[in-house]
Amino acid sequence: MNSIHKSPWLLHYDGSSCNGCDIEVLACTTPVYDVERFGVVNTGNPMHADIFLVTGGINTQNAEVVKQIYNQMPNPKVVLAIGTCACTGGVFKECYNIQGGVDTVIPVDIYVPGCAARPESIIDGVVKAVALFKEKSKDGDFVEVDEVPGDEEAETEETVAAVETEGGEE
Amino acid sequence: MSKIMSFTKIALKNLVSKPATTSYPFEPKEYPERTRGHVVLDDDPCILCGMCMRSCPPGAIKVDRAGGTWAINGYDCIQCGYCVEKCPKKCLSIVPGYTEPSSEKTIQTVKVEVPPPPKPAAKPAAPKPAADKAPENKE
Amino acid sequence: MENLITVLICAPIVMALIMALVSNDKVRGILTYLFGTVIAGLAVTVAVLWFKKGEVLTFDLPQTEIWDHAILVLEYVLMLVIIYLSVKAKKGIISVLAIVQTCLVTGLELFGPKLVIVRDHMKMDWLSVIMILIIGIVGVGIGIYAVGYMRGYHVHHSEVKDRRAFFFSIMFLFYGAMFGLVTSANLIWLYFFWEVTSVCSFLLIGYTQTEEATNNSFKALWMNLLGGLGIALAIAFAFTFIGSVDLYFIVKIASQYGNQYGLLIPIALLGFAALTKSAQFPFSGWLLGAMVAPTPSSALLHSATMVKAGVYLLVRIAIAMNGNTAGQMIYLAGGFTFFMASVLAISQSDGKKVLAYSTISNLGLIVGCAGIGTKETIWAAAFLIIFHAITKSMMFQCVGAIENSTGSRDIEDMQGLALRYPKLAFILMLGIAGMFLAPFGMLISKWAALKAFVDAPSTIMVLFIAFGSATTMFYWTKWFAKILGIGEKNEKDVTEGNEYFSMFAHAIMLLIAVTSLPIISIKVVEPYVKDVFGSAVPAISESNIWTMVILVSAIFVIPLITYGVARSVKHKDVMAYMGGANTGDNKNFVDAMGEAKELKVSNWYLDDWFGEAKLFKPAMWGGIAIILIFLGIVIGGAL
Amino acid sequence: MMCKIITVVAFIILAPFIGGLLDGIDRKLSARMQGRKGPSVLQPFYDLKKLFDKQFLSVNKMQLFMVISYLIFMIVTGAMFFAGMDLLMCFFVLSTVVMFLILASSSTHSPFASIGTHREMMQMMSYEPMVLLTAIGFYLATGSFKVEDIIKMDKPAIIMLPGFFLGFVYILTIKFRKSPFDLSASHHAHQEIVRGITVEMVGPEFALTTLAEWYEYVFLLGIVGLFFVNSNPISYVVAVVVAFAAFFLEILIDNTSARVKWQLMFKLTWIISLVCGGVNLLILEYMR
Amino acid sequence: MQDLGQDIIKLEKDEFLPEVQKKRNENWRLGQICCAFVDGTTYEVSYSFCKDLEVVHFRLEVGKDEEVLSISRIYDSAVFYENEMHELFGLNVTNMAVDCQDKLYRIKETTPFVKKEEK
Amino acid sequence: MAKRSIVPFGPQHPVLPEPIHLDLVLEDETVVEALPSIGYIHRGLESLVAKKDFNEMAYVTERICGICSFMHGMGYCSTIEKIMGLEVPERANYLRTIWCEMSRLHSHLLWLGLLADAFGFEALFMECWKIREKILDMFEESTGGRVIFSVNKIGGVLKDMPAEMLADFMKRLDGMQKELKKATKVFMNDYTVKSRLEGIGILSKEDAIACGAVGPMMRASGIEVDMRKTGYAAYKDIDFQVITSDRCDSYGRCEVRIGEIFQSIEIIRQAIAQIPDTELSVMAKGFPKGEAFVRFEQPRGEAFYYSRANGTKNLDRMRVRTPTFANLPSLVKILQGAQYGDVPLLVLTIDPCISCTER
Numbered sequence A: 001m002n003s004i005h006k007s008p009w010l011l012h013y014d015g016s017s018c019n020g021c022d023i024e025v026l027a028c029t030t031p032v033y034d035v036e037r038f039g040v041v042n043t044g045n046p047m048h049a050d051i052f053l054v055t056g057g058i059n060t061q062n063a064e065v066v067k068q069i070y071n072q073m074p075n076p077k078v079v080l081a082i083g084t085c086a087c088t089g090g091v092f093k094e095c096y097n098i099q100g101g102v103d104t105v106i107p108v109d110i111y112v113p114g115c116a117a118r119p120e121s122i123i124d125g126v127v128k129a130v131a132l133f134k135e136k137s138k139d140g141d142f143v144e145v146d147e148v149p150g151d152e153e154a155e156t157e158e159t160v161a162a163v164e165t166e167g168g169e170e
Numbered sequence B: 001m002s003k004i005m006s007f008t009k010i011a012l013k014n015l016v017s018k019p020a021t022t023s024y025p026f027e028p029k030e031y032p033e034r035t036r037g038h039v040v041l042d043d044d045p046c047i048l049c050g051m052c053m054r055s056c057p058p059g060a061i062k063v064d065r066a067g068g069t070w071a072i073n074g075y076d077c078i079q080c081g082y083c084v085e086k087c088p089k090k091c092l093s094i095v096p097g098y099t100e101p102s103s104e105k106t107i108q109t110v111k112v113e114v115p116p117p118p119k120p121a122a123k124p125a126a127p128k129p130a131a132d133k134a135p136e137n138k139e
Numbered sequence C: 001m002e003n004l005i006t007v008l009i010c011a012p013i014v015m016a017l018i019m020a021l022v023s024n025d026k027v028r029g030i031l032t033y034l035f036g037t038v039i040a041g042l043a044v045t046v047a048v049l050w051f052k053k054g055e056v057l058t059f060d061l062p063q064t065e066i067w068d069h070a071i072l073v074l075e076y077v078l079m080l081v082i083i084y085l086s087v088k089a090k091k092g093i094i095s096v097l098a099i100v101q102t103c104l105v106t107g108l109e110l111f112g113p114k115l116v117i118v119r120d121h122m123k124m125d126w127l128s129v130i131m132i133l134i135i136g137i138v139g140v141g142i143g144i145y146a147v148g149y150m151r152g153y154h155v156h157h158s159e160v161k162d163r164r165a166f167f168f169s170i171m172f173l174f175y176g177a178m179f180g181l182v183t184s185a186n187l188i189w190l191y192f193f194w195e196v197t198s199v200c201s202f203l204l205i206g207y208t209q210t211e212e213a214t215n216n217s218f219k220a221l222w223m224n225l226l227g228g229l230g231i232a233l234a235i236a237f238a239f240t241f242i243g244s245v246d247l248y249f250i251v252k253i254a255s256q257y258g259n260q261y262g263l264l265i266p267i268a269l270l271g272f273a274a275l276t277k278s279a280q281f282p283f284s285g286w287l288l289g290a291m292v293a294p295t296p297s298s299a300l301l302h303s304a305t306m307v308k309a310g311v312y313l314l315v316r317i318a319i320a321m322n323g324n325t326a327g328q329m330i331y332l333a334g335g336f337t338f339f340m341a342s343v344l345a346i347s348q349s350d351g352k353k354v355l356a357y358s359t360i361s362n363l364g365l366i367v368g369c370a371g372i373g374t375k376e377t378i379w380a381a382a383f384l385i386i387f388h389a390i391t392k393s394m395m396f397q398c399v400g401a402i403e404n405s406t407g408s409r410d411i412e413d414m415q416g417l418a419l420r421y422p423k424l425a426f427i428l429m430l431g432i433a434g435m436f437l438a439p440f441g442m443l444i445s446k447w448a449a450l451k452a453f454v455d456a457p458s459t460i461m462v463l464f465i466a467f468g469s470a471t472t473m474f475y476w477t478k479w480f481a482k483i484l485g486i487g488e489k490n491e492k493d494v495t496e497g498n499e500y501f502s503m504f505a506h507a508i509m510l511l512i513a514v515t516s517l518p519i520i521s522i523k524v525v526e527p528y529v530k531d532v533f534g535s536a537v538p539a540i541s542e543s544n545i546w547t548m549v550i551l552v553s554a555i556f557v558i559p560l561i562t563y564g565v566a567r568s569v570k571h572k573d574v575m576a577y578m579g580g581a582n583t584g585d586n587k588n589f590v591d592a593m594g595e596a597k598e599l600k601v602s603n604w605y606l607d608d609w610f611g612e613a614k615l616f617k618p619a620m621w622g623g624i625a626i627i628l629i630f631l632g633i634v635i636g637g638a639l
Numbered sequence D: 001m002m003c004k005i006i007t008v009v010a011f012i013i014l015a016p017f018i019g020g021l022l023d024g025i026d027r028k029l030s031a032r033m034q035g036r037k038g039p040s041v042l043q044p045f046y047d048l049k050k051l052f053d054k055q056f057l058s059v060n061k062m063q064l065f066m067v068i069s070y071l072i073f074m075i076v077t078g079a080m081f082f083a084g085m086d087l088l089m090c091f092f093v094l095s096t097v098v099m100f101l102i103l104a105s106s107s108t109h110s111p112f113a114s115i116g117t118h119r120e121m122m123q124m125m126s127y128e129p130m131v132l133l134t135a136i137g138f139y140l141a142t143g144s145f146k147v148e149d150i151i152k153m154d155k156p157a158i159i160m161l162p163g164f165f166l167g168f169v170y171i172l173t174i175k176f177r178k179s180p181f182d183l184s185a186s187h188h189a190h191q192e193i194v195r196g197i198t199v200e201m202v203g204p205e206f207a208l209t210t211l212a213e214w215y216e217y218v219f220l221l222g223i224v225g226l227f228f229v230n231s232n233p234i235s236y237v238v239a240v241v242v243a244f245a246a247f248f249l250e251i252l253i254d255n256t257s258a259r260v261k262w263q264l265m266f267k268l269t270w271i272i273s274l275v276c277g278g279v280n281l282l283i284l285e286y287m288r
Numbered sequence E: 001m002q003d004l005g006q007d008i009i010k011l012e013k014d015e016f017l018p019e020v021q022k023k024r025n026e027n028w029r030l031g032q033i034c035c036a037f038v039d040g041t042t043y044e045v046s047y048s049f050c051k052d053l054e055v056v057h058f059r060l061e062v063g064k065d066e067e068v069l070s071i072s073r074i075y076d077s078a079v080f081y082e083n084e085m086h087e088l089f090g091l092n093v094t095n096m097a098v099d100c101q102d103k104l105y106r107i108k109e110t111t112p113f114v115k116k117e118e119k
Numbered sequence F: 001m002a003k004r005s006i007v008p009f010g011p012q013h014p015v016l017p018e019p020i021h022l023d024l025v026l027e028d029e030t031v032v033e034a035l036p037s038i039g040y041i042h043r044g045l046e047s048l049v050a051k052k053d054f055n056e057m058a059y060v061t062e063r064i065c066g067i068c069s070f071m072h073g074m075g076y077c078s079t080i081e082k083i084m085g086l087e088v089p090e091r092a093n094y095l096r097t098i099w100c101e102m103s104r105l106h107s108h109l110l111w112l113g114l115l116a117d118a119f120g121f122e123a124l125f126m127e128c129w130k131i132r133e134k135i136l137d138m139f140e141e142s143t144g145g146r147v148i149f150s151v152n153k154i155g156g157v158l159k160d161m162p163a164e165m166l167a168d169f170m171k172r173l174d175g176m177q178k179e180l181k182k183a184t185k186v187f188m189n190d191y192t193v194k195s196r197l198e199g200i201g202i203l204s205k206e207d208a209i210a211c212g213a214v215g216p217m218m219r220a221s222g223i224e225v226d227m228r229k230t231g232y233a234a235y236k237d238i239d240f241q242v243i244t245s246d247r248c249d250s251y252g253r254c255e256v257r258i259g260e261i262f263q264s265i266e267i268i269r270q271a272i273a274q275i276p277d278t279e280l281s282v283m284a285k286g287f288p289k290g291e292a293f294v295r296f297e298q299p300r301g302e303a304f305y306y307s308r309a310n311g312t313k314n315l316d317r318m319r320v321r322t323p324t325f326a327n328l329p330s331l332v333k334i335l336q337g338a339q340y341g342d343v344p345l346l347v348l349t350i351d352p353c354i355s356c357t358e359r
Ligand code: NFV
Pocket: A019, F064, F065, F066, F067, F068, F072, F107, F298, F299, F300, F301, F303, F321, F322, F323, F324, F325, F352, F353, F354, F355, F356, F357
């Protein structure tokens, strides 16, 4: 049933990264690393994406954006935090406008460390993410709506639930 | 002069020549020696002075004198190399090879046997290899 | 039959007089229903009775002499009316046109040489029957619609003086004039009815008596009078060169001898007159201006029937235009108008304006068909007339009803109409689909026309159609797309039952016409073509027509099934994509100031490309050039 | 008759495979032209399967309904063509097909889809004249609009229709959604309208659209082939070769040009249609 | 390391705008505006103007609750700098051509650069 | 009868790698109003001076941006060097120059690629990034990082480039130059590309000054300003001409940047030829006190660095005014009346770097 591992499409969002990780993500799609070998397409549209790559930490403004994009992605989906900033906030974690890593707003499946994360690490991360799909889709009928998995702190869950659109299935 | 399809030559050349793509995950990548991948501790000379901890910009290193451990969060380290520069004992080095992506942010902890109060110019006591580098769960 | 036709023409005129006296709204409504039914009944009876015989009928009305004299007198009355009105509005110059033509015609009639060949004044054939049915059924439908519409109209436009008695009276008068027009064989009679319709149109355009309306009404008047002058001149030529004012005789002679002895001149002049009536460039301005009139008059006069008088006349004389300069003038003017009007329609956001341009454009196509004047093009023209009349009338009514309910007829305000007013939206969508989608009637006709043009052969017309179809598609599609989409539910629909009655009647008529296209072709259009040309072939092979019919059903059945499928699929609602700035309800997003801002999605109007400011003048000049050049050639060639 | 039914059934069954394979070849070749290794040629099928396996999110229910209709009518168009029916009718139905796609995307009230929709309409307005002219060209060359009659000619139609062929290949660039005219759906590269007309199509819906596009590929290449097919059996081989060559040309154009704006597209396309189609048309009519 | 125009010219508030206007008239472009909050009492606002390779720095010293006149009506591009200063430092800039109302960066904290001293 | 639509452009938008939001009010596809909004990347790292000591700040500042990272580190170090009156050894100056130009190369190539992507020329994008990888390899070999280098320290540099390495780099750059010539020709000559660049986004000379444009943006409007001419680092010893263009449009900006690519190679060539053999750094003793402004020419234009030190290990204030910040007003200006299809392109022609802008 699971066919995503052959065609994982990804969406990249630059949280508050310094561009370092950003351009490395882009570099992955270019000739030298060419992730399209694995069927990866950089879609740019959450509705078409399976893997969500976030670079950079979370700040006041982009928290909402990240949550919204996450919610617009159909199941099954995985989230990759690319770079030290996205993992923990990195060197900026003490800045007044940085809440921390991506996991402060949405559940993160794979952390890819590095400042900047190397294309090789990103590829490794994607490969690991793809392996996760096997488990994810086994989790029963994914046509069912599921709330954001609650493996994070309660506070996170609340905020995420707040942006969930209403209305279940028809 | 404007031409149409002026990229044709390059495109066709690319088409017939070998692609620039590496075969990375299938063949390991060879990093240049200077590559700043991750920080390693040679625990022999370390005196747990904490200099590295204080100088680390993101605060990735935790030095616990009492517990005798030196720990680094690979998911927090930005490979800046400042700790390496600052360490009085020059027991840190930054080497190629990145911290692996994983689904948990693990901390590498190294047990460091601190030699008895150092006598100047004395050789440190016989080192006990601190092999315990098993990752511990952080969160 | 003679008597029946007389009644058909006279009854509406009598009714008009009665309506003029009724001031009570209820009574007017009831009378309209009653009279409407009578007229429709008469029209159908005439059609059925005629069909029983199924052959061309030439006849005279009883007491033709009296009629002749009456018409003579009435022509002067008409002239005086025009003079009075135009002088009153300080546009006296217009009356010159009226005086010249009336004097010309009546002068010839009274003092001119005796006619060599006198024939019957009336003629009935398939084309007349088609027209009678259109006027009788489509027209009456609009009349019934008008009862409800005008009520709503005056609620909305309290500033407009309530002159409904006048309105309905003119409407009925118009029915009569139209019936007369399509059955007359005598050019002088035809000319008279023609003038009556012009005046009716003029009066209805000026209904609201605002400055704009008055100006536009006079614009319509002078342009139509110019056309009238064309007929008057044609009559004059016919008088002097042919010695007959029998339309059919003139056509026959001209088609036999071509451009010898100046025989083509009356044909070209009639064609010219038809161009004005059918609002071809450069005369399109009046039809656009006419959109200030209340919608029923737009539906009745300015799309379904009166403007059809122009193309009707052209189809009548088509055979005489086959392959000569007069024909070239007509088909070039038509093709050019078809293309330009469809291009101009793109830049319009006012629903009625779009319909107006589309009307001009489609009339252009019919004109083009007539100008080519071959069997196939006439086949196509006949179908275009039928489908256009039904569809356009329905759409005008629908836009009018939408305006009454929402207070706007701007296409942008029709966002999500399908949710807000499902019934109106259905009519509108059916109309739009009918206008350009495969496999609806208009498209089949257009297809036939295209094929006919290829066979003609006329490269320029083929190109006009190829490009014009593309632009047509653009403006319809964007309107269609607007209707779907999200909108607020449960808005109040003030459309009255009688309006819906008429609209749904039209919808059913449309569907019947589409599905019975092969039958209409065999029973009506082909015999007509055969009668005119001696033989007939349908422009499109029968197998194709049947496939089309099957497709029509498919286009209703398949979406029905898929709709069911789509509904049964489980899904989860999701926000529309707005770059992560959606505030959650698909209507607002987080703007640059950090606040919620309403999203707006509008259609394209391509003003820099196809705007009126940019293209209207060139289109006018193009039309003028075509007419001047070819009229010059025709007249010059004869001299 | 039997033969026709077989062709139609073959079309309905095989077209997705051919279309998908073409898509795969396209992606592979494009990647190679860009100096990359690229995905496997079967990648489009993996993608399709995955899309069907995804959760179905929907912005507006109307959309799915329109998308299914889009697919079905696309198949009908292709089937009509391969059944040897009237070419002009195929084209007319084709524009109805595009209508459904447009309605599908416009039903969502999404800013990006809306711009995509309008560009799609603009594209339609641009290529429609040439499409109609192509059908007319065939009629003039062979005396029939019917595909079954056209393929019975003893000379390939291309001899009479070089201008139409050029024009048609030109507009194929638009229909195949290739640079420089990939304006409304943004198949390749990143575009200001995100995914344009397909931006709100999620999972299965997007899969259906893709499927319809594959059918369209085959249908359009079929028309390219029609320029060459005649009563000589070898011509079929030639037709297939030419269709592939045309496809390759489109890939090459895609990879060697920037995306132009619709203004330029519209202007160029009409001019080319007018010149290629118009001149050839004049000549043909003169010859008649 | 050579850098032209290192000197910082201290200006009084009333001569400030005329000076800026003069620069503008002489076709200097606005290099930057920088605010610093020192000693918990004063803002140091530095304006740099550049022409070709030259640079001139003007310095205003502003008390905590004092106001600074905006130069955004002279230099359009000052808008971003001034809004930034207002949002991050709480510097009162009056008469700005476009006032973002502290929504330039839309941060959670108010005036993060002067927090410690104020609270 | 043009009707208005509103498009929320961004923050997440595939055509822009970085989040920036624009409210675009459109008539058909013509932009009648464009309101930018930033703050999606704002971190507030300038405030870190209160928490990190001035040496650590060198590592923080180079993470302002991963594209122009090197010069941020260098710019910050220069301010402190200036405050403390440190003489940076010449070799370090030369190495800095070489790395600066390599940064410019990589940044401009990156930009060319993104520009190609914005006008939908995927193959060209790939080609540019393919070439760019070679520079990243050089960076990695010389500094140990592909995009963040961590080689600057107060008083000099941390790593040396031995002569063999420099010679090797030069050889590789020569090879690159050939490939680049071919690829950049496409930008300059291709019909479709030109149709997207010529006459798009006109910024006149006067507007450029009024909007405070800097860098290639300004030079493409015919103003000859290049901070490298002030002679910091080793530029005083290097002979080069400032590249300008009078076209004032996107094509001009592209032209200028392409010119600078080749110029950078030339500068590196000169620097390698002249590099002296000295120490790599001088020791900084004590804490700085005072303030200093420094201006450098980043790939995107002139950047201001400012530090104000008070004699403790923490600075009072550190500020970076980045070129993109200065170019934003120009962006707003050129967006007016543009076509929607050109919006990404116009955003890209200022070569935006939002992370620099917002810090
Ligand atoms: N060049 C550069 Fe920066 C700096 N400073 C700029 O805006 O890129 Ni990230």
